[in-house]
Amino acid sequence: MPGDDEDAVATIADVIRCYSDAHPGAADSADGIQRWWLMPLLHDEPPALVERALERLVAEGAMRRAVLEDGRVIYRTAQGPA
Numbered sequence: 001m002p003g004d005d006e007d008a009v010a011t012i013a014d015v016i017r018c019y020s021d022a023h024p025g026a027a028d029s030a031d032g033i034q035r036w037w038l039m040p041l042l043h044d045e046p047p048a049l050v051e052r053a054l055e056r057l058v059a060e061g062a063m064r065r066a067v068l069e070d071g072r073v074i075y076r077t078a079q080g081p082a
Contacts, residue, residue: 005052008045012053015039017062020077027066027076030054 019037020026028036034043034050054075057063063075 005049008049009052009056012038012042012045012050013056015042016053016057020063020079024077024079027074029072029074033075 015038016033026037030047030051033054034045034047038045038050054063054065058065058075062078064078066074066076068074
């Protein structure tokens with residue numbers, strides 16, 4: 001159900017925001033964020049929902065998205081080092 005997805009995206013975004021507030025220099029891929037930043041209860045959420053949460057945080061200015069030279073995408077806290 002679409003509403004359930006939006007609730008999950010909002011929850012994931014809130015958890016990522018809390019982690020980034022506690023670790024301002026943190027940066028990782030969407031996969032790494034799902035594995036290491038999210039509580040175990042959220043590890044099984046579809047990767048697409050994690051990516052939607054990250055893009056929401058980027059749009060809000062809470063996170064920055066960077067493409068590395070090898071094409072990998074990482075996300076970092078907006079208050080951390082550029």
